[in-house]
Amino acid sequence: MQRWLRYQSISTVPSSITDSQKIAPTPSRHDRIRNAKPFSDFLTDTFQREHDYLRISVTERCNLRCVYCMPEEGVPLSPNRDLLTTPEIALLASIFVSQGVSKIRLTGGEPTVRRDIVPLMHQIGALQRHGLKELCITTNGLSLHRKLDSMVEAGLTGVNLSLDTLDPWQFQIMTRRKGFDAVQKSIDRILELKKHGAGIKLKINCVVMRGVNDREILPFVELTREKDIEVRFIEYMPFDGNKWSEGKMFSYGEMVDLIKAKHPSLQKVQGHRNDTSKTWHVPGFAGRIGFITSMTHNFCGTCNRLRITSDGNLKVCLFGNAEVSLRDILRKSNAGEPIDEQALEALKQVEMDRRRGLGASDQPLGMAPNEAELLKVIGMAVKNKKAKHAGMGTLEHMKNRPMILIGLVQRRQLFSTSRALLDKTGKKAEQDGDSKQPRLTHVSASGSAHMVSISEKTSTSRIATAACSVHFSNETAVKLIRDNQMKKGDVLGVARVAGIMAAKRTPELIPLCHPIAISHVGVELDASADKVIQVRATVTCDGKTGVEMEALTAASTAALTIYDMCKAVDKGMRIEGLRVVLKDGGKSGRWEAE
Ligand code: SAM
Ligand code: SF4
Numbered sequence: 001m002q003r004w005l006r007y008q009s010i011s012t013v014p015s016s017i018t019d020s021q022k023i024a025p026t027p028s029r030h031d032r033i034r035n036a037k038p039f040s041d042f043l044t045d046t047f048q049r050e051h052d053y054l055r056i057s058v059t060e061r062c063n064l065r066c067v068y069c070m071p072e073e074g075v076p077l078s079p080n081r082d083l084l085t086t087p088e089i090a091l092l093a094s095i096f097v098s099q100g101v102s103k104i105r106l107t108g109g110e111p112t113v114r115r116d117i118v119p120l121m122h123q124i125g126a127l128q129r130h131g132l133k134e135l136c137i138t139t140n141g142l143s144l145h146r147k148l149d150s151m152v153e154a155g156l157t158g159v160n161l162s163l164d165t166l167d168p169w170q171f172q173i174m175t176r177r178k179g180f181d182a183v184q185k186s187i188d189r190i191l192e193l194k195k196h197g198a199g200i201k202l203k204i205n206c207v208v209m210r211g212v213n214d215r216e217i218l219p220f221v222e223l224t225r226e227k228d229i230e231v232r233f234i235e236y237m238p239f240d241g242n243k244w245s246e247g248k249m250f251s252y253g254e255m256v257d258l259i260k261a262k263h264p265s266l267q268k269v270q271g272h273r274n275d276t277s278k279t280w281h282v283p284g285f286a287g288r289i290g291f292i293t294s295m296t297h298n299f300c301g302t303c304n305r306l307r308i309t310s311d312g313n314l315k316v317c318l319f320g321n322a323e324v325s326l327r328d329i330l331r332k333s334n335a336g337e338p339i340d341e342q343a344l345e346a347l348k349q350v351e352m353d354r355r356r357g358l359g360a361s362d363q364p365l366g367m368a369p370n371e372a373e374l375l376k377v378i379g380m381a382v383k384n385k386k387a388k389h390a391g392m393g394t395l396e397h398m399k400n401r402p403m404i405l406i407g408l409v410q411r412r413q414l415f416s417t418s419r420a421l422l423d424k425t426g427k428k429a430e431q432d433g434d435s436k437q438p439r440l441t442h443v444s445a446s447g448s449a450h451m452v453s454i455s456e457k458t459s460t461s462r463i464a465t466a467a468c469s470v471h472f473s474n475e476t477a478v479k480l481i482r483d484n485q486m487k488k489g490d491v492l493g494v495a496r497v498a499g500i501m502a503a504k505r506t507p508e509l510i511p512l513c514h515p516i517a518i519s520h521v522g523v524e525l526d527a528s529a530d531k532v533i534q535v536r537a538t539v540t541c542d543g544k545t546g547v548e549m550e551a552l553t554a555a556s557t558a559a560l561t562i563y564d565m566c567k568a569v570d571k572g573m574r575i576e577g578l579r580v581v582l583k584d585g586g587k588s589g590r591w592e593a594e
Helices: 003-007 029-035 086-098 117-130 142-155 169-175 180-195 216-228 254-261 328-334 341-359 372-381 429-431 476-482 490-504 547-567
Strands: 053-057 103-107 133-141 158-162 201-208 232-233 267-269 275-280 288-292 305-308 313-315 460-471 516-526 532-543 573-584
Touching: 003 267, 053 086, 086 103, 086 117, 086 142, 086 305, 086 341, 086 372, 086 490, 103 117, 103 429, 117 133, 117 532, 133 142, 142 180, 158 180, 169 180, 169 341, 180 201, 201 216, 216 232, 216 254, 216 288, 232 254, 288 516, 313 328, 313 372, 328 372, 460 547, 476 532, 490 532, 516 547, 547 573
Parallel strands: 053 103, 053 305, 103 133, 133 158, 158 201, 201 232, 232 288
Antiparallel strands: 267 275, 275 288, 305 313, 460 532, 460 573, 516 532
């Protein structure tokens, strides 16, 4: 039965829905097969994964401060004009739906705190007449009960509600805010609407942290005895600044063992191929139990998701750093300015006139300006999607937006079994007695590149000096430099500044280098010899890791700048001998090249 037809029978909710919000009759199976088109090439990646699920983050703000997600002081918020407007979100949604996206999830931050969340949902909900089948929301439930009825009218079909504890006090500890009763009210209202026939799927998401709420796994399972809901346990995941540690993560395997000890009849339920959650069921219970095994099992092979951040970037993988701005392309048609309702109307008019001129039919989709360019860029980003993302041992060291700025739910993960036998510092090698074997510090035990953790190191004063030399094939260049007669200007001055700038940018250039607060960079350039300029760069910091990479980057960049500024007068230059000549501070103390 259609969602709306079922919903109309609810007497306790407003029925001010318009005809345009009702869903068109579902075509017959025969019609669907006859009219089936191949899935959009733009949304199909090189591994033949068809992306029909779009997650849109509609805000960076949140009214809770969950300990695993957000620092007490919140996250730095983007300026308003950087964020997508409601017409922009609706335009992007319409493009994706026109290409075959059949499920959209709104997330955040906390989506219910967006002031115009309901009108936005109405606009997206209208796409249900054009192929959108599911319109879902992921929410903490705090203020959902106030907006739920209107959201259902707008076309809401699914709610993932985050709740990590059934104890009001523990709620306050885990979210750093009060609000347990309000969340309960939202759950009750959803269940009430469901009882009256509203087609909303309810899932409760519970992030499990060892020693914090793992004792609540069984009470949550108990919830599914009488209630037809799915409780999904999520493995605790790392992201910038949430103090993740492997020890705090309660794994899927451990959770299943714990539940089986109490309910030996626990059974696995056959899932859908794109499910990121593994579903189980206690026979006789009304509801089900799911596990999002982001840290211990990976689902990359069947990933069908794309994400749009609240500032309008498309992310093809939650764990990839690659992002492309769809907002900027969209706004090109409005002189780079945010597209508000008024601007949208003007753009629509232009598009209508164009179509009339072309004699095109009045299609409701594809109204987005720069649609062709958007599709091209989306297609390129999707084609660049990797087969799978990094694994544990690498993820916790990776730079990524905080989840709240992505609109996380499932961070899927490669977990190599060999990795399970080895800890981050390669302890197994020591146990095997070959600890003296030299190891590459930036290669993890499973052989992939990773950043070395410096969280256990103490801050000390550190210094490093690197040197190299620029050799000229004749004396002309050095003479001109000394006399400051080079056409391009003050070579030594520019090279010095370039070296200083480069030292500060080292972590942007060398992938596994930690960003450090450098306290000083000095670049010395000695042009006293006739055909050589000696370069020495010294970098100091008070930090947990050495600065030799910064010193090397500074020296080499200063040398390259000299090369660049002199290449017109000397084609035979060589840069030679780039090396660290001094290093002091940290565990290994002072070291000087002989
Ligand atoms: N505010 C909404 C909420 O809490 O449902 C939507 C945004 S929130 C970032 C989306 C989901 O990410 C929630 O289910 C939350 O529990 C989960 N989450 C956030 N940080 C997490 C972490 N470190 N590990 C696992 N799940 C996390
Ligand atoms: Fe807010 Fe959701 Fe993050 Fe909790 S998990 S702080 S509710 S965004």
